[in-house]
């Protein structure tokens with residue numbers, strides 16, 4: 580089953596509103612040169628501005644996190660409904676920086692995933708092992724536990740609306756990338772997991788992005804792999820030319 584390549588930029592805590600708008604304008608004017616889909620995840624403040632600039636362009640604009648309650652006394656938090664109200668249609672869930680820098684547990688990730696689905700957002704569920712687990716040969720069991728916890732109790736219909744991202748912790752922002760073969764092996768493992776729980780059709784259609792030091796130089800090899808359906812890009816997504824360079828490299832079959 581054909582899965583359209585998705586090139587997604589996670590800006591993390593970068594870019595002012597004006598910088599986000601200017602990036603959005605540039606992206607909008609370059610979209611016609613590419614066959615892939617694009618998504619950007621600006622900081623919360625910029626979501627309404629970036630989504631307004633990208634209106635009608637077919638680019639997904641999402642937030643980097645949410646809180647699972649709809650409203651109430653949760654100082655500093657933002658709900659899924661607020662993201663949708665601001666023009667966001669997607670949200671990153673369980674990014675490794677939230678899991679490991681902020682301390683989000685699998686239980687928290689699962690609540691956030693359900694809140695995103697309930698509000699009609701497209702969740703991009705991030706999973707990925709630590710270096711210790713990879714070196715101990717436990718990468719797959721580690722990722723399996725993250726997946727099991729996140730999708731417990733979800734229906735086929737709900738999982739159909741999700742995107743997955745495999746981001747090995749040791750490859751994020753470090754300049755180290757998983758080899759295309761290792762990444763593809765993990766993507767196949769994730770797809771098999773989805774097949775075992777939700778059936779072959781869903782497993783064949785769900786997109787699994789790779790994230791961790793993706794750049795134009797390694798995108799062709801990574802995205803050339805059968806089970807890698809796109810990229811979730813941090814550092815290299817901040818510069819428009821580099822971001823578009825990744826899309827061009829992903830579209831280059833050589």
Ligand code: PGA
Pocket residue numbers: 589746750751752753754790791792793811812813814815
């Ligand atoms: P990176 O970040 O591309 O800077 O490694 C990827 C991510 O955290 O999504």
